[in-house]
Amino acid sequence: MIETVYKQENALPAVLRAFAISLAFALFGLIAGVFVPPALILPLVMVEIGMLLFAFFLRRRKSISYTFLFTFTFISGITTYPVISYYLVSMGANLVLAAVGTTFIVFTGLAIYATTTKRDFSFLGGFLMAALLALISIGLFNFFFPLSSGGMLAYSFIGVLVFSGFVLYDFNRMKQMGVSPEEVPTMALNLYLDILNLFLSILRIFGILSSND
Template sequence: MPSSIQKQYFRRVIIIFMISLAIATIGVFLGTVVPSQYFLPIKIIEVIMLIIAFFLRRKKGISYFFLFLFTFISGLSIYPILHQYVSSIGMQTILMTLIATTIIFIFIASYATITKKDFSFLGGILSIALLAFIIIAIIRIFWPLDDTSLLIYSFIGVLIFSGYILYDFNRLKKYGIKKRQIPTYTLNLYLDFINLFLNLLRLIGLLKDRK
């Protein structure tokens, strides 16, 4: 496929990614009027949609409607987390964390797209690390981690999703995408960004609590 077409698709991924973040932000703000008893069902819907997306991406990929619906629901599910951190570390710290996440994301994405190195080898490593990360997250529901273990867990989360940013952007640059894959790749980048932000936020929250 001509490189000009790939550049066009790449720009479209970035635009759709920014739209997805905007939709998620709307979801966060609307979360302020959602009764607390609805957040667990919302979280369950989010997880179910992630599982559906995992299977769809191996076939025909997800649709734009699915992507935007997921990011909206994701924004709703993030609200209780942010509300909790507002009371513990303050809105200013949350905004600074968001800015830091954006800077890290842009820096890694820029490096991944200009470097001549191929980071495809990270795919298997990151998949194993993410699986272990998810298993620990499930275990945490029944056996909460102490502060030190949670600090290490959060730091590892930052490394994993920083690695995924590097891997996903490098793969976009090296191998390109098809038009129908744009929503699926955008979802990958959205998950990279949001999970980097949440893990960085938890890490900073834990460090502030230790002072």
């Protein structure tokens, strides 16, 4: 029992290392996205969604592999490139960098708080999953019936709250329950999705506010 707890505690730095490497692969994918034809972006998005669904159902039986993690984040970087490119053109590099900096500050602050507080945020799990499903549903609705700028702003602020909650929940869960070595890639994927969606929500807010000025 003591040995198991020891291994779980030692796996926490491994999650952060895998998470950092995941961000590096996403950055490589972002750079590669410059050279990917626009016609391939949608098929890659479908592959990305398929991998997410596979990972969601796989987690009930076993954890994902590092190969799966890094492949997914690389593809995610490619599919994120058109979004970043759009905001670079419409907002300028300074606002995009401001969104990156804001995301880093929020993510790091929440991570530190979640791993140092004595509070248990496990109660957030069900609420966050319901909120995520609601965000997905609204996102699909927006695809067919675009929201107004005010509606999209509200949607983006809710996204910031939801994914901030996921950051709290995931880091706090690792602190409360520990992480086995087999779970490291899965937890790193969770953190990657947290920060990516937090960033995209903040980027949308900056974009809407800048367009209204």
